[in-house]
Amino acid sequence: EAQVTQNPRYLITVTGKKLTVTCSQNMNHEYMSWYRQDPGLGLRQIYYSMNVEVTDKGDVPEGYKVSRKEKRNFPLILESPSPNQTSLYFCASTTLSSTDTQYFGPGTRLTVL
Amino acid sequence: DAKTTQPPSMDCAEGRAANLPCNHSTISGNEYVYWYRQIHSQGPQYIIHGLKNNETNEMASLIITEDRKSSTLILPHATLRDTAVYYCIVTGAGSYQLTFGKGTKLSVIP
Numbered sequence: 001e002a003q004v005t006q007n008p009r010y011l012i013t014v015t016g017k018k019l020t021v022t023c024s025q026n027m028n029h030e031y032m033s034w035y036r037q038d039p040g041l042g043l044r045q046i047y048y049s050m051n052v053e054v055t056d057k058g059d060v061p062e063g064y065k066v067s068r069k070e071k072r073n074f075p076l077i078l079e080s081p082s083p084n085q086t087s088l089y090f091c092a093s094t095t096l097s098s099t100d101t102q103y104f105g106p107g108t109r110l111t112v113l
Numbered sequence: 114d115a116k117t118t119q120p121p122s123m124d125c126a127e128g129r130a131a132n133l134p135c136n137h138s139t140i141s142g143n144e145y146v147y148w149y150r151q152i153h154s155q156g157p158q159y160i161i162h163g164l165k166n167n168e169t170n171e172m173a174s175l176i177i178t179e180d181r182k183s184s185t186l187i188l189p190h191a192t193l194r195d196t197a198v199y200y201c202i203v204t205g206a207g208s209y210q211l212t213f214g215k216g217t218k219l220s221v222i223p
Contacts (some may be wrong), residue, residue: 004156030208033209033210035213037154042158042213042214042215042216043211044213045210045211047165048210050209060212066128073216088154090156090157090192092156092157092211094209096209099162099206101143101147101159101162102157102159102209103159104157104158105155105156106155107154107155107156109154
């Protein structure tokens with residue numbers, strides 16, 4: 001089954017404790033991205049990757065890092081989480097075909113105390 | 114700088130057609146209209162997209178006006194499981210970032 005998986009699905013942590021949210025897709029997609037969703041602000045893109053070893057900032061990259069060492073994986077790293085990073089996070093992937101649809105993961109609900 | 118305008122909420126009776134409008138008056142010639150939905154707090158789900166012609170798939174129909182300044186997503190027989198926030202997104206070919214607005218919250222009522 002074609003899918004995007006994220007882990008963990010729920011995480012409660014404390015300020016400053018480094019964490020990684022994993023994202024994996026099994027569709028051989030070149031493009032992967034991370035969004036965060038906050039009440040009243042909708043979904044906003046954090047980072048994206050056009051292919052292995054190619055990453056770039058989205059609209060709200062501050063406080064986040066990403067890496068793309070393998071095509072299927074695109075982890076989101078919070079080196080020193082802060083309470084304003086409490087949010088619902090989604091990973092998405094698609095091919096580089098001009099009109100292909102994007103597939104979203106199930107989401108990771110992060111709370112930073 | 115919103116590219117699309119949608120009503121914040123709509124109700125639809127179960128079994129009836131749900132017609133969700135979207136205005137995109139500044140759409141350019143090579144931009145597509147995409148519709149996604151988000152059920153509760155799940156990941157957004159693709160529904161349909163089009164450039165200028167009307168489109169239909171197993172989930173919905175998309176009607177785009179001739180001047181391309183507006184479109185309507187039609188769910189032909191809405192069910193309770195169609196209750197969700199529906200997003201109309203305009204994006205160019207080769208642009209992979211999806212800009213989500215506030216969408217329309219559709220409530221399907223028994």
